[in-house]
Amino acid sequence: MFMTVKQAAEKWEISDRRVRTLCAEGKITGAYQEGRGWKIPIVAEKPADGRYKAKENLLSQIDRKKRELDTRRPLTEGELERLNEEFVVEYTYNSNAIEGNTLTLRETDLVLRGLTVDSKPLKDHLEAVGHKDAFDFVRELVKENAPLSEHNIKQIHYLVLADKKQDRGVYRRVPVHIMGAHHEPAQPYLIEPKMEQLLHEYKDDTEHIITKLARFHIEFEGIHPFIDGNGRTGRLLVNLELMKAGYPPIDIKFKDRMKYYDAFDAYHVKHNLSVMEGLFARYVNERLDMYLKILE
Incomplete structure (x- = not known):
């Protein structure tokens, strides 16, 4: 039976x-x-x-720290600036480096200050400025509590893809293959319906925000809606939703890129969400510790 x-x-x-x-x-x-x-x-x-107990313990710690952070709100402009001044540069560096940008952390800082690094291509400069502009736009969306919508996703992508003007903010029209990945991106004619379904499922998902975002991020990257800039856009969307929910933004480090790639494979090959979920949770937990320490 x-x-x-x-x-x-x-x-x-x-x-x-x-x-x-x-x-x-x-x-x-x-x-x-x-x-x-x-x-x-x-x-x-x-x-x-056994993963559930460890996961629940970490998520409980995160929720406790987030409640403690909430007691410090509203934060002053000076406090917000202190919390974000180093993050923006490091986040831009790491997110771009994961995708192959060759600027170092120091060079990224110089470019965001308006300087030029003669030994590096224009494309790398544009990617740094574009990512910074996109994150600034995300922060404005957070202030407005703007919904996660196709329109806002395309707006974020438009800013990210500063070096490819014709492909900015539009879904790709050709099939693509991701070298070494265990998942085939959606065919172009399926992108729009799959994005609509993904957004609908995310809205109806009642799980913890970190669990929801781990699943959303993997599914978004699996659809691979744009010809380029999907990774950077996807990570910005994660931070949009984290910040709207009152959590600090996270910065997945370039040094952790293999753990990050493995998290996608774990989901697509073994249907295991816990690897990405754990990665997100550890980063959120560390950022909460940093916020609370600075605000003491």
Whole structure:
């Protein structure tokens, strides 16, 4: 006797997605795939998952620290400037470096101050300025509590892609392949409906903001809606939503890029969201510690 994924989810009081993940990871004894679905023995027991306790503990710490930060609000202009002055340069450097930009952290700082680095291409200069402009725009959207919409996503991308004027703020019209990735981006004709579906699912998702954003970010990058600039735009969208929810923005470091890439593969190959979720959570936790220390 077997039960479906939906029946197992109702029985164990977890999501359908989680049941499919457990099946794919071989954690449900006797479960096997038949066509596009799973056959689960009716006598199968809900697998224990030690990750939940660790995850819940970290998310609880984050929520406690966020509540403490809320007691310090509203922050003064001087406090906000102190919190953001170093972040903007480092964030611009790291997000661009992940995508192949050759400017060093020091050179990124110089370019954002209006100087030119003779030994580096114009493209790298434009990417630095464009990313800074896009983050400034994101901060304005946060002040307005603007919704996560296709219009705002395209506006952010328009600023990010300063070096490719014809491709700014428009969905790609040609197929692409990401070298070494375990996932094929959406065909051009599917981009718009998939983006609409993604935004709808994100809006209806009631999970913790960090869990929601980990899933949204992976799915957004999987759709790969633009010809270029998807990574930088996607990370800006994560910060848009974090800041709207009262959390500090995060800066995924260039040195952590392999962990970041592995998080995408873990999701696409093993349906494992916890790697990206854990990466985001650690960064948010560290940023909260930094904010609270500065504001003491």
